[in-house]
Amino acid sequence: MTDHLFNLHGDVLAAMRRGPKAFAKLAFVLSEAEEPADIDLSHFRDRIIEAGPGDELIALWHRTLTAWDLAEQADWSDAPPRTDARRTDTHDRLGFGADLRKALDEAVPVFKEPGAAVISKEFTSWYSRDTAAARAFYWNSYEQTLRRKGWSDAAVSSLDEASHAVVERLSDPTRPEAYGARGLVVGYVQSGKTANFTGVTAKAVDAGYRLVIVLGGTLNLLRSQTQRRLDMELIGQENILRGADPADTDALVGVDYQDDEDWPAKFVSHGGRPSTLGAFDIERLTTRDDDYKSLLNGIRTLEFEKQVRTQPLYDPANLHHAAARVMVVKKNAGVLDKLLRDLKKIGPILSEIPALIIDDESDQASVNTTDPAKWENGKVARKAINGQITQLLGLLPRAQYVGYTATPFANVFVDPGDEEDIFPRDFLISLPRPTGYMGVQDFHDLESEGTAEETHVRGIYDSTGDRLQEAMDAFVLTGALKLYRAANGVPEGPFRHHTMLVHESVQQREHAALALRINSMWHRSAYTGQEGHARLAALLTKDFQRFADDGLPAPTSYDDLKPYVSRARQLINSGGEPVIIVNGATERDYEQAELDFDRTPHVWKILVGGTKLSRGFTVEGLTVTYYRRTTQQADTLMQMGRWFGFRPGYRDLVRLYIGREVPMGKKKTVDLYEAFEAICRDEETFRTQLTRYAALVDGKPQVTPAQIPPLVSQHLSWLKPAARNKMFNAELVEIRSPGQWVEPTAYPTETADLRHNAEIWLPALESLSQEAAVFVTLADDDRAGFTRYPARTAVLSHTQLLGIMSSLAWGRPDLFAPHLAYLRDVSGAGCATDDWTLILPQTSGPKSVAASILGSQPITLVQRKRNVRGVFNRISGVAHRQSAERIAGLRPLSDDDPFASQLQQPRRGAVLLYPVVDPDRGDPADLVTVGSIDPANVVLAAAFIPAVSAAGESVPYVRFRAVDSSRRGDATIEVP
Structure with missing residues (x-):
């Protein structure tokens, strides 16, 4: 039976390529209704409510609404993607009433998981959604393949947005002036980065890139896995067979997938050779079993036929009629040398070819690890693979380089001033953690x-x-x-x-x-x-x-x-x-x-x-x-x-x-679980920083990729972000963090240092209130509920707190120094905090232990365990943070939290202070004598949140030095 409603909605939504429009009006134009009022949306609402699993109409709307929810480019809405506000704008544009909105929102909830974070230079927009939709043969095929594999609408739309973000930052392939963008895409370990660069390849060849070189690892096994994935999901049966009839067994002799149990059923079919369907073919220059050896059909393999011989290849009249070439090559000096020798024979046409180079695991072998101090006469010396990649980029002036990695530290530490190298000068994109990962x-x-x-x-x-x-x-x-x-x-x-x-x-x-x-x-x-x-x-x-x-x-x-x-x-x-x-x-x-x-x-x-x-x-x-x-x-x-x-x-x-205790070197053991936790913290900190700085301020980027290296941190002193020979070019000076938590965890262990710190904090302890204020933590979701906790409080001037923080002894002073630099900067662009609410949470119950420190009033002690490196894993209690965030202006005030409301005022930050006892020193009750505790047994540990900016927004900044060969005499890069 014909599903008339599905067909009508399919036609209407197909006409909304630019975004949602008045549904009823458009449906009237495309239907046989006599009057606009004849388009009765109540039937649609009833269909949604009554629909069972697999309903095609609901699936159609699920795909469409999710794509609109996630769209980064939406000139029809000022609301951010992935928000209820964006969905409201969608409904408004569609002209849907309250009942239909409710039914649709229940059937298709707004997808609110975070998207990709993009750090980018300003670029000339050329790859709009209309441009992408106008030429989308291979992308549409790839999208359908993903859906057949069971990808959700949200996953497909997320990939669409992330791959679009890459392609739009490449150079326009029809641009007369040659420009080669350099970018980096950061994923998670084993998280599907291949899917992203397959999507990028599909969109790039659709847009006009005609030579794609994928650097696919350092082993044949890895290279062939990548080749097979691209062949199966993108290039497809017809391009693999080069027009041969799949039913002709003689024509299939020598096809590289004859022994593959997934051939041909799981290999994408385009329904005919693409060049006969109004698109263009893809010619493979490598196969599953054969890496690049030489151009099998001679140099003519890369001689592109031109429709208009008097115009260059990148002219649209030629470009969109030419076949694309794809090769997957191993990062091996011998293989790349053969490729370079062949390309050098081709001649001037190389300057006309829009090319895309995708470097999988780009921090492996690709990065130059020579020591600049050992270069002769200042001339850059390069490792083999890095030198061959830079040669490749030099031979192809229209080549775009996009590196992919889960561990980006080596890439962002590449010298930004080396124009020939692979530093991601144009963009750095951090992919979101995928659902189910x-x-x-x-x-x-x-x-x-x-x-x-x-x-x-x-x-x-x-x-x-x-x-x-x-x-x-x-x-x-x-x-x-x-x-x-x-x-x-x-x-x-x-x-x-x-x-x-x-x-x-x-x-x-x-x-x-x-x-x-x-x-x-x-x-x-x-x-x-x-x-x-x-x-x-x-x-x-x-x-x-x-x-x-x-x-x-x-x-x-x-x-x-x-x-x-x-x-x-x-x-x-x-x-x-x-x-x-x-x-x-x-x-x-x-x-x-x-x-x-x-x-x-x-x-x-x-x-x-x-x-x-x-x-x-x-x-x-x-x-x-x-x-x-x-x-x-x-x-x-x-x-x-x-x-x-x-x-x-x-x-x-x-x-x-x-x-948990593994030997490493002489008389040294390490806790591998703790080490993994530390680097995971480093990685999450890096990603969090990228997300913070991805937001535009007044339409301008906060930072460029060249200003990224100082965002890399390390939580364990012996576990460097990358090898020493990959870390020549960065020195962190300051982290500015209005409205952001700062939680130092590297406190001293020496008795004299601990007593010194207690003496520094004593005036603040003496100023604490005698009576405890009661703060409230509210549930963050729709569930009712809250948690109360008592705390002693005081208000310290910024000068007082700065004096304390500047005088403390630290286990790792270098980790706190960038935050201290921010606190010291009281300029207009610096720390916007005039004073601080000091909050010292108090506990109660049979196990609660209170003690006086150097004669202070009794305050309850808390236990936190140091790891084997003497660093605490955490200090502040999550339940204690909400009130502090209200005081600092990060959260709105609440009638349920009256003390936070009383203490909040503009330009006021908050400090959570904890008298911490490491359980390895003993039970707190055993350490208290006549109501007092030796300060040598206590760490006075603080977490603080500076006041948000005067505009009521939390916009972090950084200031740092970066070693950059292009600015030897001026190594300081300031971010205002």
């Missing part, structure tokens, strides 16, 4: 006392010794649970592969010994006997049943799971051994069929390896990790986090066994 928040409780660590994280030792056997048991047990779920209605697709990663060392000889140990342990594990089953049953009860996802099928007892344990053991032991070693110095070492997750139906193995498992290589189905390798670089350590990623249908089964 397991990342830092799932393994580390950064903001509060959560359950992430309890759920997923285990030490590698317990009271009985090494837990490698337990980790292997967990691998077998989770395999059985996956099989059980697949048999009970959970789609089997996510469970195609099931892997465990054991990562202890970078030494190949140690990998062989470890693999032998695991194999021996496997054969002694008695998984077919009573002893093995007893261990698995106990592990199921004490661990996996406790943290099982309530929304997924679960066995009521181990007996229900036992048949699946047998099958899991068989799958893991296929081939006779459960272990694969993943290492080696040559490509041959990686040519193992069981490492090819694309072409192998099922990989159920324990992978043992080192460096090659920690960069770019996606371990599919990873469920259990046993990890104890160390490094002193944060970006290297972050790339080892292979347990981050998408875990559909089994995220509750993921377990990380990680070393």
Whole structure:
């Protein structure tokens, strides 16, 4: 039966390419109605209310509304994307009444997850939404592919916006003057960056880029994975077959995917050769199995035919009729040398080709790591790959360079003044954390006392010794649970592969010994006997049943799971051994069929390896990790986090066994879990800063990419953001943070320093009120509820607080110095705080301990634990912050919080102060004598929030020095 309503709405929405318009008027024009009043929207409202799953009309509106909600370019609305205000503007433009609005909003809630954060130079707009829609053959095909794969409307729209943000900052491919933009896209480890650069490629070739070079990792395995992904989801069957009939078996001889079980069913089909459908073809210059060797058909492969010979290739009359060329090449000196030699033979046409260079894992091999101090006569010396990339950019003056990485620190520390290098001078884009992604928040409780660590994280030792056997048991047990779920209605697709990663060392000889140990342990594990089953049953009860996802099928007892344990053991032991070693110095070492997750139906193995498992290589189905390798670089350590990623249908089964006291060097141990937490904090701080500075001020960027390096921080002194040879060009001087929390955590441990700090704080303690004020924390969602807490208060002048902060001893003075510089700056652009409300929360109850410090009135003590490096993980209580934020002007005042209202006034900040006792020094009650506590046992720790700006907005700033070769005599860059 024809769905007339769906067809009409499809026609109407198709006509709204520029944004929402008066729906009824447009529907009247496109329908056969005699009067506008004949368009009865009540039928649409009823359809929404009564619709069941899979209703095409609702799906159509879901796609459309979500796209409008997320659109960054919306000349029909001044409201920010992803807000209720934007949706209200949409309804207003559509002319919908209250009942229809309510029904639509219930069916399609506003998607409010954050979008990409963009730091950019000012650029000339050329790639509007109309421009993109006018030529969108490959993007439309890619979008449909993603939807067939099950991507949600919000995910597709988010990718659309993020990839559009990249392409619009490239140079117009038809621009007469050659310009090569340089950009960087920052994702998360194993978070789908390939999807973003596939979307960018689709939009770029649609727009006119005719040569795409993807630098796809340093291994054939990684390069071929990228090639296959692009072939499958973008280039498509017809371009791969080069016009051959798919039914002609003779014509298919030699096609590189004949042995691929997904060919051709899962490879996108354009419905015909694109050039016969009004678009253009894509010619592959590399294949799944063949990296770039030489131009197989001679130099003529890159000779573009011109419709108008007297005009350059980039002229629209020629550009939009020419085929695009795509190659995926390994970052290998020999391969890139062949490419450069061939390009040099082509001649002047190179200056006419709009080209796009995508550098996957751009902080690996691509960055120049030579020491400027050792350059001869000031001439830049380059490492091999970096030198070849700069040559490539020089040969192609219309080439746009876009790097992709999850660890951007090395890239943003590239010398901004080196015009030939890959510093992202034009834009830096931080992608949002994707829905369904397991990342830092799932393994580390950064903001509060959560359950992430309890759920997923285990030490590698317990009271009985090494837990490698337990980790292997967990691998077998989770395999059985996956099989059980697949048999009970959970789609089997996510469970195609099931892997465990054991990562202890970078030494190949140690990998062989470890693999032998695991194999021996496997054969002694008695998984077919009573002893093995007893261990698995106990592990199921004490661990996996406790943290099982309530929304997924679960066995009521181990007996229900036992048949699946047998099958899991068989799958893991296929081939006779459960272990694969993943290492080696040559490509041959990686040519193992069981490492090819694309072409192998099922990989159920324990992978043992080192460096090659920690960069770019996606371990599919990873469920259990046993990890104890160390490094002193944060970006290297972050790339080892292979347990981050998408875990559909089994995220509750993921377990990380990680070393808590691992030897590193002479007489030194490190806590790897703490190290990961520190670098995760560094990464989140960096992303938070990018988000803050992404907002335009008076239509202008707050910062440019050249001013980004000082936003990089480190929470552990021994764990640098990147290797020393990648950090030549930045020195942080100041962080300005109006309306933003500053929470120093590196306090001294020496007795004299602690007593000194108590003496500095004593006048403030003596000025605290005798009676406690009662502050209120309100629920942040629609639930009713609040929390009250008492606190002693005082008001300090800015001079008083600055005097205290300037006089304190710090465990890491360098970490607090940029914030102190901000507090000292009382100029018009500096700290807009005249005085501060000092809040000292008080506790009550049987375990509460109060004590006098150096004769002060009694104040209650709190416990915070230092990590092994002497730094506190956190200071302030989350429940205590709301009132302080009201006082500082970050939150609106509330009648439910009268004391905050009384204390709030313009240009007033707030300080939360805590007398902290480290439990390693003893129980607070035992440290108090005759109502007093020795200040050597107390850290007076503060978190503060400066007043928001006079305009009522919280706009942070930075001031710093950046080493820039183009301004040797003037190294200071000021951000006003």
